[in-house]
Amino acid sequence: MGVGIKISDLNAWYGTNHSLQEIQLDIPANHATALIGPSGCGKSTFLRCLNRMHETNPIARVTGKVLINEVDIYAESSPVEIRRRVGMVFQRPNPFPTMSIYDNVASGLKLNGFRSRRVLDEVVERSLRQSALWDEVKDDLKKKSGASLSGGQQQRLCIARALAVDPEVMLMDEPASALDPISTAKIEDLIFELKSQYTIVIVTHNMQQAARVAENTGFFLMGKLVEFDSTHKIFTNPRDKRTEDYITGRFG
Numbered sequence: 743m744g745v746g747i748k749i750s751d752l753n754a755w756y757g758t759n760h761s762l763q764e765i766q767l768d769i770p771a772n773h774a775t776a777l778i779g780p781s782g783c784g785k786s787t788f789l790r791c792l793n794r795m796h797e798t799n800p801i802a803r804v805t806g807k808v809l810i811n812e813v814d815i816y817a818e819s820s821p822v823e824i825r826r827r828v829g830m831v832f833q834r835p836n837p838f839p840t841m842s843i844y845d846n847v848a849s850g851l852k853l854n855g856f857r858s859r860r861v862l863d864e865v866v867e868r869s870l871r872q873s874a875l876w877d878e879v880k881d882d883l884k885k886k887s888g889a890s891l892s893g894g895q896q897q898r899l900c901i902a903r904a905l906a907v908d909p910e911v912m913l914m915d916e917p918a919s920a921l922d923p924i925s926t927a928k929i930e931d932l933i934f935e936l937k938s939q940y941t942i943v944i945v946t947h948n949m950q951q952a953a954r955v956a957e958n959t960g961f962f963l964m965g966k967l968v969e970f971d972s973t974h975k976i977f978t979n980p981r982d983k984r985t986e987d988y989i990t991g992r993f994g
Protein backbone atom coordinates (compact mmCIF):
# COMPACT_ATOMS: atom_id res chain seq x y z
CA MET A 743 0.00 0.00 0.00
CA GLY A 744 1.57 3.32 -1.06
CA VAL A 745 1.79 6.30 1.23
CA GLY A 746 -0.25 9.21 -0.12
CA ILE A 747 0.50 11.71 2.63
CA LYS A 748 3.50 11.39 4.92
CA ILE A 749 3.36 13.65 7.95
CA SER A 750 6.33 14.05 10.28
CA ASP A 751 6.85 16.21 13.36
CA LEU A 752 3.85 18.35 12.49
CA ASN A 753 3.07 21.12 14.99
CA ALA A 754 0.52 23.90 14.63
CA TRP A 755 -0.29 26.94 16.73
CA TYR A 756 -2.88 29.70 16.93
CA GLY A 757 -0.98 32.37 18.82
CA THR A 758 0.27 30.52 21.89
CA ASN A 759 -2.32 27.74 21.61
CA HIS A 760 -0.31 24.69 20.56
CA SER A 761 -3.18 23.01 18.70
CA LEU A 762 -1.29 20.15 17.05
CA GLN A 763 1.64 18.48 18.75
CA GLU A 764 4.26 16.29 17.11
CA ILE A 765 1.97 14.49 14.68
CA GLN A 766 3.51 11.54 12.85
CA LEU A 767 1.27 9.77 10.38
CA ASP A 768 1.42 7.96 7.06
CA ILE A 769 -1.89 8.19 5.23
CA PRO A 770 -2.29 5.44 2.62
CA ALA A 771 -2.84 6.47 -0.98
CA ASN A 772 -6.14 5.63 -2.68
CA HIS A 773 -7.90 4.78 0.53
CA ALA A 774 -10.23 6.68 2.81
CA THR A 775 -8.88 7.64 6.22
CA ALA A 776 -11.23 8.86 8.95
CA LEU A 777 -10.23 11.28 11.72
CA ILE A 778 -12.23 11.25 14.91
CA GLY A 779 -11.99 12.91 18.31
CA PRO A 780 -13.80 15.36 20.57
CA SER A 781 -14.53 18.93 19.59
CA GLY A 782 -11.46 21.15 19.71
CA CYS A 783 -8.93 18.28 19.50
CA GLY A 784 -7.39 19.64 16.28
CA LYS A 785 -9.01 17.68 13.43
CA SER A 786 -9.84 20.70 11.27
CA THR A 787 -6.50 22.30 12.04
CA PHE A 788 -4.81 19.10 10.93
CA LEU A 789 -6.71 19.07 7.61
CA ARG A 790 -5.83 22.72 7.05
CA CYS A 791 -2.15 21.90 7.49
CA LEU A 792 -2.43 19.40 4.61
CA ASN A 793 -3.32 22.08 2.05
CA ARG A 794 -1.48 25.06 3.56
CA MET A 795 -4.70 26.76 4.58
CA HIS A 796 -3.62 26.96 8.22
CA GLU A 797 -0.94 29.54 7.42
CA THR A 798 -3.50 31.90 5.86
CA ASN A 799 -4.59 32.75 9.40
CA PRO A 800 -2.32 35.60 10.57
CA ILE A 801 -1.99 34.26 14.11
CA ALA A 802 -1.31 30.71 12.94
CA ARG A 803 2.03 28.95 12.64
CA VAL A 804 3.06 25.50 11.48
CA THR A 805 6.27 23.46 11.65
CA GLY A 806 7.16 20.00 10.44
CA LYS A 807 6.93 18.15 7.19
CA VAL A 808 4.07 17.08 4.95
CA LEU A 809 4.85 15.02 1.85
CA ILE A 810 2.03 14.52 -0.63
CA ASN A 811 2.92 11.85 -3.14
CA GLU A 812 6.53 12.50 -2.15
CA VAL A 813 6.46 16.26 -2.71
CA ASP A 814 7.26 18.33 0.38
CA ILE A 815 4.34 20.77 0.25
CA TYR A 816 5.98 23.36 2.52
CA ALA A 817 9.41 23.28 0.87
CA GLU A 818 8.80 22.46 -2.76
CA SER A 819 5.42 23.86 -3.64
CA SER A 820 3.38 27.06 -3.55
CA PRO A 821 0.06 27.36 -1.70
CA VAL A 822 -1.70 27.86 -5.03
CA GLU A 823 -0.24 24.69 -6.53
CA ILE A 824 -1.04 22.74 -3.36
CA ARG A 825 -4.67 23.80 -3.36
CA ARG A 826 -5.02 22.45 -6.89
CA ARG A 827 -3.51 19.11 -5.87
CA VAL A 828 -5.49 18.93 -2.65
CA GLY A 829 -9.25 19.51 -2.83
CA MET A 830 -11.27 20.39 0.24
CA VAL A 831 -14.92 20.10 1.17
CA PHE A 832 -16.32 21.74 4.28
CA GLN A 833 -19.14 21.07 6.72
CA ARG A 834 -21.35 23.81 5.22
CA PRO A 835 -21.59 23.57 1.45
CA ASN A 836 -20.04 26.74 0.02
CA PRO A 837 -20.86 26.93 -3.71
CA PHE A 838 -20.44 30.32 -5.38
CA PRO A 839 -24.07 31.32 -4.84
CA THR A 840 -24.69 33.52 -7.86
CA MET A 841 -22.67 31.47 -10.34
CA SER A 842 -24.39 28.87 -12.48
CA ILE A 843 -23.93 25.18 -11.74
CA TYR A 844 -21.69 24.97 -14.80
CA ASP A 845 -19.51 27.89 -13.76
CA ASN A 846 -19.20 26.58 -10.22
CA VAL A 847 -17.65 23.38 -11.52
CA ALA A 848 -15.59 25.09 -14.23
CA SER A 849 -14.28 27.87 -11.96
CA GLY A 850 -11.05 26.17 -10.96
CA LEU A 851 -10.19 25.25 -14.54
CA LYS A 852 -10.89 28.77 -15.74
CA LEU A 853 -8.63 30.12 -13.00
CA ASN A 854 -5.95 27.77 -14.27
CA GLY A 855 -6.30 29.26 -17.76
CA PHE A 856 -8.43 26.65 -19.52
CA ARG A 857 -10.62 28.30 -22.16
CA SER A 858 -11.60 25.53 -24.61
CA ARG A 859 -15.39 25.14 -24.49
CA ARG A 860 -15.09 21.48 -25.43
CA VAL A 861 -12.62 20.73 -22.61
CA LEU A 862 -14.70 22.66 -20.07
CA ASP A 863 -17.89 20.87 -21.14
CA GLU A 864 -16.19 17.51 -20.79
CA VAL A 865 -14.73 18.22 -17.39
CA VAL A 866 -17.98 19.67 -16.05
CA GLU A 867 -19.89 16.57 -17.13
CA ARG A 868 -17.27 14.14 -15.85
CA SER A 869 -17.02 15.90 -12.47
CA LEU A 870 -20.79 16.07 -12.00
CA ARG A 871 -21.08 12.40 -12.92
CA GLN A 872 -18.33 11.54 -10.43
CA SER A 873 -20.14 13.45 -7.70
CA ALA A 874 -23.42 11.73 -8.61
CA LEU A 875 -25.16 15.01 -9.38
CA TRP A 876 -25.24 14.95 -13.18
CA ASP A 877 -28.67 13.39 -13.66
CA GLU A 878 -30.28 15.89 -11.31
CA VAL A 879 -28.81 19.02 -12.90
CA LYS A 880 -27.91 18.23 -16.50
CA ASP A 881 -30.84 20.22 -17.91
CA ASP A 882 -30.19 23.29 -15.76
CA LEU A 883 -26.42 23.61 -15.90
CA LYS A 884 -26.42 27.21 -17.02
CA LYS A 885 -29.94 28.12 -15.91
CA LYS A 886 -29.67 27.46 -12.20
CA SER A 887 -27.33 29.01 -9.67
CA GLY A 888 -25.34 27.19 -7.02
CA ALA A 889 -27.60 28.64 -4.34
CA SER A 890 -30.75 27.24 -5.96
CA LEU A 891 -29.81 23.65 -5.12
CA SER A 892 -30.68 21.74 -1.95
CA GLY A 893 -28.03 21.42 0.77
CA GLY A 894 -27.15 17.88 -0.27
CA GLN A 895 -26.95 18.87 -3.93
CA GLN A 896 -24.81 21.87 -3.02
CA GLN A 897 -22.39 19.60 -1.21
CA ARG A 898 -22.15 17.30 -4.25
CA LEU A 899 -21.63 20.41 -6.38
CA CYS A 900 -18.74 21.41 -4.12
CA ILE A 901 -17.30 17.92 -4.49
CA ALA A 902 -17.62 18.22 -8.29
CA ARG A 903 -15.92 21.62 -8.16
CA ALA A 904 -13.05 20.11 -6.19
CA LEU A 905 -12.74 17.11 -8.53
CA ALA A 906 -12.74 19.24 -11.68
CA VAL A 907 -9.13 20.34 -11.23
CA ASP A 908 -8.02 16.72 -10.95
CA PRO A 909 -6.68 16.70 -7.39
CA GLU A 910 -4.64 13.90 -5.83
CA VAL A 911 -6.14 14.27 -2.37
CA MET A 912 -9.61 15.14 -1.11
CA LEU A 913 -9.96 16.54 2.39
CA MET A 914 -13.46 16.43 3.80
CA ASP A 915 -14.28 18.19 7.05
CA GLU A 916 -17.55 16.71 8.34
CA PRO A 917 -18.93 16.80 4.79
CA ALA A 918 -22.28 15.25 5.67
CA SER A 919 -22.98 16.60 9.14
CA ALA A 920 -25.35 19.30 7.84
CA LEU A 921 -27.22 16.89 5.56
CA ASP A 922 -30.28 14.67 5.83
CA PRO A 923 -29.83 10.86 5.95
CA ILE A 924 -30.45 10.35 2.23
CA SER A 925 -27.95 13.03 1.21
CA THR A 926 -25.53 11.64 3.77
CA ALA A 927 -25.83 8.18 2.24
CA LYS A 928 -25.12 9.67 -1.19
CA ILE A 929 -21.96 11.36 0.08
CA GLU A 930 -20.84 8.13 1.72
CA ASP A 931 -21.44 6.18 -1.51
CA LEU A 932 -19.46 8.81 -3.29
CA ILE A 933 -16.50 8.53 -0.92
CA PHE A 934 -16.62 4.81 -1.49
CA GLU A 935 -16.50 5.32 -5.25
CA LEU A 936 -13.83 7.99 -5.21
CA LYS A 937 -11.33 6.37 -2.91
CA SER A 938 -9.94 4.03 -5.55
CA GLN A 939 -8.71 7.10 -7.43
CA TYR A 940 -8.06 9.67 -4.69
CA THR A 941 -6.52 9.73 -1.26
CA ILE A 942 -9.39 10.78 0.97
CA VAL A 943 -9.19 12.13 4.50
CA ILE A 944 -12.53 12.63 6.21
CA VAL A 945 -13.23 14.19 9.58
CA THR A 946 -16.39 12.83 11.11
CA HIS A 947 -18.18 12.81 14.43
CA ASN A 948 -20.21 9.88 13.23
CA MET A 949 -18.47 6.64 14.10
CA GLN A 950 -20.78 4.54 11.99
CA GLN A 951 -19.82 6.72 9.09
CA ALA A 952 -16.12 6.19 9.77
CA ALA A 953 -16.75 2.46 9.96
CA ARG A 954 -18.67 2.48 6.67
CA VAL A 955 -16.30 4.49 4.51
CA ALA A 956 -12.77 4.37 5.89
CA GLU A 957 -10.19 1.59 5.95
CA ASN A 958 -8.16 3.40 8.58
CA THR A 959 -9.01 5.73 11.43
CA GLY A 960 -7.02 8.13 13.56
CA PHE A 961 -8.12 9.26 17.00
CA PHE A 962 -7.08 12.77 18.07
CA LEU A 963 -7.21 14.12 21.60
CA MET A 964 -6.06 17.56 22.77
CA GLY A 965 -3.83 18.17 19.77
CA LYS A 966 -2.23 14.74 19.75
CA LEU A 967 -2.76 11.74 17.53
CA VAL A 968 -3.42 9.12 20.17
CA GLU A 969 -3.91 6.13 17.91
CA PHE A 970 -4.02 5.26 14.24
CA ASP A 971 -4.96 1.86 12.95
CA SER A 972 -7.39 -0.03 10.76
CA THR A 973 -10.90 1.21 11.39
CA HIS A 974 -11.90 -2.27 12.50
CA LYS A 975 -9.16 -2.38 15.13
CA ILE A 976 -9.91 1.14 16.40
CA PHE A 977 -13.59 0.32 16.88
CA THR A 978 -13.28 -3.21 18.20
CA ASN A 979 -9.99 -3.47 20.03
CA PRO A 980 -8.14 -0.16 20.41
CA ARG A 981 -4.72 -0.18 22.01
CA ASP A 982 -5.17 3.01 24.00
CA LYS A 983 -7.58 3.34 26.90
CA ARG A 984 -8.44 6.91 25.81
CA THR A 985 -9.53 5.67 22.37
CA GLU A 986 -11.68 3.06 24.02
CA ASP A 987 -13.26 5.61 26.35
CA TYR A 988 -14.06 7.84 23.39
CA ILE A 989 -15.55 5.22 21.10
CA THR A 990 -17.62 3.75 23.89
CA GLY A 991 -19.00 7.21 24.63
CA ARG A 992 -17.40 7.68 28.01
CA PHE A 993 -16.35 11.19 27.06
CA GLY A 994 -16.36 13.59 24.13
Ligand SMILES: Nc1ncnc2c1ncn2[C@@H]1O[C@H](COP(=O)(O)OP(=O)(O)OP(=O)(O)O)[C@@H](O)[C@H]1O
Binds near residue numbers: 756780783
Ligand atom coordinates in the same frame (compact mmCIF):
# COMPACT_ATOMS: atom_id res chain seq x y z
N1 LIG B 1 -9.22 30.42 13.98
C1 LIG B 1 -8.79 30.05 15.19
N2 LIG B 1 -8.22 30.94 16.02
C2 LIG B 1 -7.75 30.57 17.25
N3 LIG B 1 -7.81 29.31 17.73
C3 LIG B 1 -8.39 28.38 16.94
C4 LIG B 1 -8.89 28.69 15.63
N4 LIG B 1 -9.40 27.55 15.09
C5 LIG B 1 -9.20 26.59 16.01
N5 LIG B 1 -8.59 27.07 17.11
C6 LIG B 1 -8.22 26.29 18.30
O1 LIG B 1 -7.43 25.18 17.92
C7 LIG B 1 -7.82 24.00 18.62
C8 LIG B 1 -8.23 22.94 17.60
O2 LIG B 1 -9.40 23.38 16.91
P1 LIG B 1 -10.00 22.61 15.66
O3 LIG B 1 -10.97 23.53 15.02
O4 LIG B 1 -8.89 22.10 14.84
O5 LIG B 1 -10.75 21.40 16.39
P2 LIG B 1 -11.70 20.27 15.77
O6 LIG B 1 -11.16 18.96 16.27
O7 LIG B 1 -11.87 20.46 14.33
O8 LIG B 1 -13.09 20.55 16.53
P3 LIG B 1 -14.61 20.38 16.03
O9 LIG B 1 -14.91 18.91 16.14
O10 LIG B 1 -15.41 21.19 16.99
O11 LIG B 1 -14.70 20.90 14.61
C9 LIG B 1 -8.90 24.43 19.60
O12 LIG B 1 -8.27 24.69 20.82
C10 LIG B 1 -9.44 25.70 19.00
O13 LIG B 1 -9.92 26.55 19.98
Ligand SMILES: [Mg+2]
Binds near residue numbers: 785786787915
Ligand atom coordinates in the same frame (compact mmCIF):
# COMPACT_ATOMS: atom_id res chain seq x y z
MG1 LIG C 1 -13.49 20.95 13.10
